Amino acid sequence: MFDLLVRNALLVCPGEVKKGTLAVRDGKIAALLAPEKAAEAHKVIDAAGCYVLPGVIDGHVHFNEPGYTWREDFRHGSRAAAKGGVTTVIDMPMQNLPAVSSVKILQKKIALTAGGYIYVPAGQGGIKFACKQPARLLLYKQKYIPLPGKEPYLVQGNVKEIPFAEYEGMKNVFIKDLLPKDIAFDMNMHILSFEPGGCHSFVETHVQEHGAYILSGEGMYIMENEWLPIRKDDFMWFGPYVPQGSYGVGRVPFAYIYSKDCNRDVIL
Numbered sequence: 001m002f003d004l005l006v007r008n009a010l011l012v013c014p015g016e017v018k019k020g021t022l023a024v025r026d027g028k029i030a031a032l033l034a035p036e037k038a039a040e041a042h043k044v045i046d047a048a049g050c051y052v053l054p055g056v057i058d059g060h061v062h063f064n065e066p067g068y069t070w071r072e073d074f075r076h077g078s079r080a081a082a083k084g085g086v087t088t089v090i091d092m093p094m095q096n097l098p099a100v101s102s103v104k105i106l107q108k109k110i111a112l113t114a115g116g117y118i119y120v121p122a123g124q125g126g127i128k129f130a131c132k133q134p135a136r137l138l139l140y141k142q143k144y145i146p147l148p149g150k151e152p153y154l155v156q157g158n159v160k161e162i163p164f165a166e167y168e169g170m171k172n173v174f175i176k177d178l179l180p181k182d183i184a185f186d187m188n189m190h191i192l193s194f195e196p197g198g199c200h201s202f203v204e205t206h207v208q209e210h211g212a213y214i215l216s217g218e219g220m221y222i223m224e225n226e227w228l229p230i231r232k233d234d235f236m237w238f239g240p241y242v243p244q245g246s247y248g249v250g251r252v253p254f255a256y257i258y259s260k261d262c263n264r265d266v267i268l
Helices: 074-083 103-109
Strands: 002-013 016-025 028-033 041-046 056-061 086-091 116-119 155-158 173-177 187-194 210-216 218-223 226-231 235-238 244-249 254-261
Touching: 002 028, 056 074, 074 086, 187 244, 218 235, 244 254
Parallel strands: 002 041, 056 086
Antiparallel strands: 002 016, 016 028, 116 155, 173 187, 187 254, 210 235, 210 254, 218 226, 218 244
8 A cells, every 4th residue: 555646647767758657655756657557545646648757956046045035035946946846956155155055054044143134924933033142132013914815924134235225216315125025015124224414305194103213323303293313222103193204413324124014905
């Protein structure tokens, strides 16, 4: 008795392709049987017209994680590989050295270092940290708004490896997005950085409640028509419909990390 029989398959063997039955026991190929050979199994798959071959080894992939996950990442790259019959991949070095050639290197690459961040979607059981030295952790949680047919996924990266882009065309205000612009995500995390004298182009008001943690520098922030001085390590929380805006002061960039809802209709 086998666990699985794949019948009527075109079996790709060394030097030939032949019709037959592939038998599996305990998760391993147990036998290649002739089409007329009788056999029993707990499960039978009719693979008529389909090729069955050993898992393909892709000796050159660039998963670009951590740091360049908008190009490719482990989750999407490995799932796409498996979908196409690739069961082993070899990660090649590019910007994200070293290449993942051992479990030890993989564990090192997924470790959070200074500037590192990780997004864990709802329903994935959370995350456990083990620090080898004193560290400061900013934890941000909010209720996920699901979208039928779409699922967000775990994202890991480092803010030091994400380039700034001009914010609203201004030459002295810059932004970087930490999460993908994927409709499965109902929010994003951003870092907004103001050169000294840089400012919001207008005082804005929106329905969302959200927080902001000051990463560097000093600035002035208007909330409910009152200008408040803020500086590194301060935290702010904005209620809905609160007029807000800021500008940078001092000698170094004024930067903060904050959340913004996206990709969902506002519930009033």
